[in-house]
Amino acid sequence: MQPVRSYKIRGAYNKIYNLHAKEELKNGIVCASAGNHAQGVAFACNKLKIPGTVFMPVTTPEQKLEQVAMFGGSFIEIQLTGDTFDDSKKSAMQYSEDSGAAFIHPFDDIQIIEGQATLAVEIIEQAEEKIDFIFVPLGGGGLAAGIVTVFSVLSPETKIIVVEPKGAASMKASIEAGINTQLAHINKFVDGAAVQKVGDLSFEICKDYIYDCIAVDEGKVCETLLELYNKDAMVLEPAGALAIAALDQYKDRISGKNIVCIASGSNNDITRTEEIKERAMLYKGLKHYFIVRFPQRPGALKEFVLNVLGKSDDITFFEYTKRNSRETASAIVGIEVASYADFKGLSERMKESGYYESYLNDSPDMMNILI
Known part of the structure; x- marks a missing residue:
C-alpha cells in the first residue's frame, strides 16, 4: 500500500487544461477543498500559469495549507472560511459569481472524475492477478465514480466497497433513501471525507455499481492510523486510512482473496496526534x-x-x-x-x-x- 493523491492532481489538471484550451479562464479559477483537490488545483495553476483562489475551512490542518502553497507558488491565494468543506464551497461559488472566475468542482464534474479514474487504470495494470475486492474511501464521490467507471468495464467481477466516516455517511444515506440526500449535520474529524452531500453525478454513477457502502467509526480510523504508523511506518491522514479501517468489517469475506485498499492521502498534521491517540483509546x-x-x-x-x-x-x-x-x-x-x-x-x-x-x-x- 502506498498513499496516493496524484489522481487528484490529474483530475484537476484535466479539467483546468481543457478550460484553458478553450480560453475560458480569463478571470482565473476558484475552488473549494478540504485538502487534496486544492493541491491538484494549485499544481495545475502553477503549471499553466493561471491565477487561482482556493477556499478551505478555517479548521484545515497547517500541513495541508503548506502543501497547497508549495504546489501553487505565486499563482495561488488561499482563503480560509467556514468550519467545513460545504461552508467553503458556498464561499467559493459566491466568489465565482462575483468575479467571473471559473469554479472547479472537486468531485461533481465529469472531467474531474475522468482524471481520477486514471488511478483505477493503474491499479488494474499493476495487479498480478484478478482483484476480488477494492475498498475505496469516499467523501464527495469523485474517486469512487472514477473507480466504478473503469472497473465496471475492465474488471466487472471485482466487488467495489466504498467507505465513509460514520459521522458523515452521505452516500450510505443517499443509497438507503434512493435519492441523493444532504445530511443536516456531520462529524468534521475525517476532514478529507466530511461532506454533507455527495455529488449528484457521483451518486448516479455509483449507486448501481458499488457492491457495498459501509461506514467506519472515527475512533476506528484513529486506531488504524496509529497501527499503520507504529507497525508499517506509514503516515496517513484520517480520510486516507478509511479503506484500511474498513477491513475488519469484511474480514470473514476477504479471507484468502486478492484485495486492494486505496490509501488516499498523507496530509496529517502532527498537532493532531494527541487527539488521534485519545479517540483511538476511547474507541478501544x-x-x-x-x-x-x-x-x-x-x-x-x-x-x-x-x-x-x-x-x-x-x-x-x-x-x-x-x-x-x-x-x-x-x-x-x-x-x-x-x-x-x-x-x-x-x-x-x-x-x-x-x-x-x-x-x-x-x-x-x-x-x-x-x-
Whole structure:
C-alpha cells in the first residue's frame, strides 16, 4: 500500500487544461477543498500559469495549507472560511459569481472524475492477478465514480466497497433513501471525507455499481492510523486510512482473496496526534471519563486511589475545585485501563464506594469538550 493523491492532481489538471484550451479562464479559477483537490488545483495553476483562489475551512490542518502553497507558488491565494468543506464551497461559488472566475468542482464534474479514474487504470495494470475486492474511501464521490467507471468495464467481477466516516455517511444515506440526500449535520474529524452531500453525478454513477457502502467509526480510523504508523511506518491522514479501517468489517469475506485498499492521502498534521491517540483509546474502551463525587475531607483522594483504582489503572485527567460550603464536591476524572475488561470492575468499585456520579463517555457533547 502506498498513499496516493496524484489522481487528484490529474483530475484537476484535466479539467483546468481543457478550460484553458478553450480560453475560458480569463478571470482565473476558484475552488473549494478540504485538502487534496486544492493541491491538484494549485499544481495545475502553477503549471499553466493561471491565477487561482482556493477556499478551505478555517479548521484545515497547517500541513495541508503548506502543501497547497508549495504546489501553487505565486499563482495561488488561499482563503480560509467556514468550519467545513460545504461552508467553503458556498464561499467559493459566491466568489465565482462575483468575479467571473471559473469554479472547479472537486468531485461533481465529469472531467474531474475522468482524471481520477486514471488511478483505477493503474491499479488494474499493476495487479498480478484478478482483484476480488477494492475498498475505496469516499467523501464527495469523485474517486469512487472514477473507480466504478473503469472497473465496471475492465474488471466487472471485482466487488467495489466504498467507505465513509460514520459521522458523515452521505452516500450510505443517499443509497438507503434512493435519492441523493444532504445530511443536516456531520462529524468534521475525517476532514478529507466530511461532506454533507455527495455529488449528484457521483451518486448516479455509483449507486448501481458499488457492491457495498459501509461506514467506519472515527475512533476506528484513529486506531488504524496509529497501527499503520507504529507497525508499517506509514503516515496517513484520517480520510486516507478509511479503506484500511474498513477491513475488519469484511474480514470473514476477504479471507484468502486478492484485495486492494486505496490509501488516499498523507496530509496529517502532527498537532493532531494527541487527539488521534485519545479517540483511538476511547474507541478501544481503554479511556473512560467519570464525574466522581468526593467527600470534602482530607484523604478522600488517597482513599479513591487505593480502594477504587485497579493495579493497572491510571488517572490521566483530573479537574476539581473544593467547595467549603458543601459536604461533597464533584470532579471530572479520566482513567486509563490496561484492557476493556478492567472497566467493569472499576465502575463497580466506584459505585460500591459511593464515588460514582455519572459516566461521560456516552455523552457526545461533553466528550467533544474533553477531547
